[in-house]
Structures are given as structure tokens and as C-alpha cells.
Amino acid sequence: MGNWLQSINHWLRGALLSLGMIAIAGGLIAVCSLPALALPRITAEQRLFLPLSLEFLGAYELPTQEFEQTRVGGLSALAYDRQRDRFYALSDDRSEFAPARFYTLQLQLNQRDSERPEIQQIAIESVTLLKDETGQTFARGTVDPEGMALSPVRSLWISSEGVTRANIPAFIKEFDLQTGQALRDLPIPEHYQPLREESQQVRGIRDNLGFEALTINPGSYGTIGLEPFRLFVATEAALAQDLDATAGETRNRLLHYMIDAGQITSPLRRTPSTLVVSEHLYPLAPPPAQTIAHGLTALLALDQGGHFLGLERSFGVDGFTVRLFQLATGGASDIRDRPSLQGELRGVAPIRKQLLLDLATLGIRLDNLEGMTLGPQLPDGSPSLVLVSDDNFRSEQVTQFLLFRLKGLK
Secondary structure, three states, X not given: OHHHHHXXXXXXXXXXXXXXXXXXXXXXXXXXXXXXXXXXXXXXXXHHOOOOEEEEEEEEEEOOOEEOOEEOOOEEEEEEEOXXXXXXXXXXXXXXXXXXXXXXXXXXXXXXXXXXXXXXXXXXXXXXXXXXXXXOEOOOOOOOEEEEEXXXXXXXXXXXXXXXXXXXXXXXXXXXXXXXXXXXXXXXXXXXXXXXXXXXXXEOOOOOOOEEEEEEOHHHOOOOOOOOEEEEEEEOOOOHHHOOOOOOOEEEEEEEEEEOOOOOOOOOOOOOOXXXXXXXXXXXXXXXXXXXXXXXXXXXXXXXXXXXXXXXXXXXXXXXXXXXXXXXXXXXXXXXXXXXXXXXXXXXXXXXXXXXXXXXXXXXXXXXXXXXXXXXXXXXXXXXXXXXXXXXXXXXXXXXXXXXXXXXXX
8 A cells, every 4th residue: 555655656746747847848938939029129329328318397597687896697608516516607708798707606406395406596606707828807809708617626627619700719728716817728720720711711610609518527527636537629510611501410520638637726837738539520400490590509528438418509580499419429430630521421420419308398488598517416316407598698688597307317
């Protein structure tokens, strides 16, 4: 009897084992037979761009005012100082209402609703006049400051876009954050220098369309002293020799500099150890219909992997149109050796772009947005993005700040 029970037990174990193996084999066959579409697929575009999105948190209008005998306005660039929790706002005044200058601002958030903080108030704390290498404020009509970024050594790099008809040259200079004194400037390649033949401009930055956008690699923020950092500057529109009516796009240029981060304490040393690393084609999106002005107004470096935000602004009969693009420079061709970007550009890979936000979808009246920076960290830990408008010192325009939550940036 015991042998018989033992035989039955062995038989049951074998049968159950066989059934288990069959089930496992069937499961493997089922898994292997799943269609390829069931597996997550990553497109080339997803690998190229960051998974960014923006949440609009509100707008704030800075009241029209005078501050320390200057007219507050023309704010064309914005930089955030994380150490001080302050913003620096550059006025593009050509010394008409006061000498060229930047303001120090304190932005206060209303955090009663931690999920949707808003700008409660923006207070002007101080104004700093910009000075040339001789220590004098810039004379009227000699400078047109447009782009600005805070450097690792706590100085400000500022670009003047240049006004060809008024003989205002473009420049990229470093200024002392405390005194506004010019410390050094960057060499600008020859093909950016305006050149006229008879009555026609044939080369260089066009009138009021030069170095509008400037940014510094965020990997350098907080680094003091020794390591070089990267600075990027781009034209608002195409150079004279790059205009091509048949191209279907405006071909801007973006310059990539490597700069010695050593502290400059005297304007006597004006030429830093500098290298132009590369130059890239920035394809400006076609302007809307009936556009009067159209260009790239701000750049913001997001990481060390070649990801940026680009702010493109247009003005026409229907007012302002503003779009934010994510940019990827990885794989973009170096065009330093191309004196002209006209015609078919075989073998030239441009900076890749992806629309992040058309600000028309916000449902608010937009002004002349020209400045952009990452701001303070929001209560949920995500970074904020702040935009500012240039009111052109016109009574019908406003100084507008827009606050966003930037999602997807590590």
C-alpha cells in the first residue's frame, strides 16, 4: 500500500512539474510574440530634446516710474543672481533718458497657494550706470545694450547690438557688477563688421539687428576663479551677406566662445584668453503675415549638453507675437569658414528647434518681450522661468514680467 501511494505521489509531482514547464514555455512564447509596438519606442527627436513643458503662473506689470533720476524702462535683458536672490535688468536706453545702466530688482512671490505662486511685487533696489574703459559713462548715442548674463566670477557680460546708420558699433564686454566699470571685451569676427560698397551694405551686422541675445553656460554658475566658461551670443536677424529671399527662413548666426574665468580687476587688461569654439546657423522661424519687426531677442543656456531656449518676437499690425523654442546645438555644423549663408547650404546642419510654447495661447495681451532667465526655485522644487518686456519708453507700452514653472529640466 505504501509503495502504491509513493508511486502516485511521484506521478503527481511529475505531472505538476510538466504543467509548470509548459506554462513557463507558453509565457515565454507569448512575451516573444508581443508586437513591437507594445514596447516603448524613443524617437530621434526625443533623444535630441529635453522633455520640457511650461506652466504659466501669471503676469506682473511694473508701474511707470523714475528711480534715482533715471527713467525705468527699456528692459531688454534679465539675469538672476542665485546667491543674492536678486535680478539684474538691463536698460537698452541709448543714453537718451539717462546713461546706459542696469537695475537690481527684488522679486517677491505670493506663495499663499504653493501650487500656483504668483509675482506679488517687484521692487527696484538700485541702479548701476555702465562705464567705458576710461571710467566715464557712455555718451549719448554710443551704445545700445541688449543682451546680458551673470558670469562665474560675478561680473556681467553685456552685448551692444550695434546701430549701423548711427555708427554705434556692436560689442561684447565684461562689466564689474558693483561699479559698472568695463573690464574687457571679446574679439568679434571680421564678417560681423559692417562694410558698405557705394550705397549698399554688403557685409556685417545690419542696423539695430546685431547681438541681441547673450547667455552663459549654467554649468559655470557658482564656480569661482579657475575654470573657463562658455558664452553664447546670437544676432537678432541675418547679417547683410546672409540675406537670401529664396531661403524661406532668416539665417542668423550664433557664436560660441570659451573664456578664461580669471578675475579681471583692472580695465588695463582688456583682451582675455578667449577662443571662438564654433559658430552655428540659427534658422529664425518665418515671421507672421504683415510683420514690421521680427527677430531672436533672447537665449538661455539650460545645461552643458547644448540645450537652450530661444525667444523669438515679432511685431505687426496685430501687435506682438512671441514664441519660445527649445534648441539643440548637438550635431550643428561649424560655419566659421562660411563668409556667406546665401544659396543652397549643402552639408550645413543648422541648430535644431522645437516649439515649446506659443505665448498667444496664454490669452493675455503681450508686450515687447526681450529678456529671459531662470529664476528662483519654486515651492515644489521646480525652476521658474521669468520673461521681461522692453517698453521702448513709450506710453502705450508696458514693462511686463511673465512667470512660468519650467518642467522637465533636471
